[in-house]
Amino acid sequence: MxxxxxxxxxxxxxxxxxxxxxxxxxxxxxxxxxxxxxxxxxxxxxxxxxxxxxxxxPRKWRARHPDYWQHYRETHPEVVTANRRKQWQRDQARRLAHLANNHLAFDLKRSAAEVYWIGPRAGDLANNNVASGQVFVLEAVLRQAGTPMSSCKQQPSGVNPLSVG
Ligand SMILES: [Zn+2]
Structure with missing residues (x-):
């Protein structure tokens, strides 16, 4: 013993x-x-x-100590929120980069003579290097295109191509 x-x-x-x-x-x-x-x-x-x-x-260290990282997340909710916001921004940037590689998007842009982007996200656009003007503008073109067409049909004095002839 x-x-x-x-x-x-x-x-x-x-x-x-x-x-x-x-x-x-x-x-x-x-x-x-x-x-x-x-x-x-x-x-x-x-x-x-x-x-x-x-x-x-530190990244490798955290990977080998998952319990520590889990505990850290539980005791630092504000860090988790900030990280989530950054991740969302990264996702948006990735989405925009993907759109920038889309040929259809650029063809549509060329068909518009002049387009202005007005809105709360215009500031983000100016600060975001990945988001080229063409990509965000496409969104605006599509949104604006829907409105005048539907209102045209409701105008009795407007030219309605279906009633001509
Ligand atoms: Zn002891």
């Missing part, structure tokens, strides 16, 4: 795990946290590869 050990941190007696008889730290959460952070500090000093992974690539 092995003698009871004393924890390196809290100085309390404890029974080491049968799998780790050399254990010098008890199983209390605080002591285990201190053990891990000390191990982390030591390895940072002695292991250059470990140092590189920990300090140069």
């Amino acid at each position: 092995s003698a009871t050990h004393r924890c390196r941190y809290c100085q309390q007696p404890f029974q080491p795990s049968p799998y780790r008889p050399q254990q010098t730290v008890c199983s209390q959460a605080d002591c285990q946290r201190r053990r891990r952070s000390e191990y982390h500090r030591q390895r940072l000093q002695t292991d250059s590869e470990y140092r590189q992974v920990c300090l140069d690539s």
Whole structure:
């Protein structure tokens, strides 16, 4: 039978795990946290590869510690909201880039003599490098095209091509 050990941190007696008889730290959460952070500090000093992974690539570190990231999200809802907004902006930029590669969109633009974009999103458009004028303008052309045609049919004095002849 092995003698009871004393924890390196809290100085309390404890029974080491049968799998780790050399254990010098008890199983209390605080002591285990201190053990891990000390191990982390030591390895940072002695292991250059470990140092590189920990300090140069936080993304990889988070990937290997999903619980930490999950906890971080739960305790920082404002960061989650901001990230979601940034993701939405990235999605919009991707959508616009896709539209810019669409030949049909450019053909329609050429058919319009002059188009003005007026609206709250005009400011976003000016600040967005990916969103070329042609792409956003297409949206405006389609929206404006619907209105005069439907109102024309309702005008008794207007020229209705169906009634001519
Ligand atoms: Zn302890």
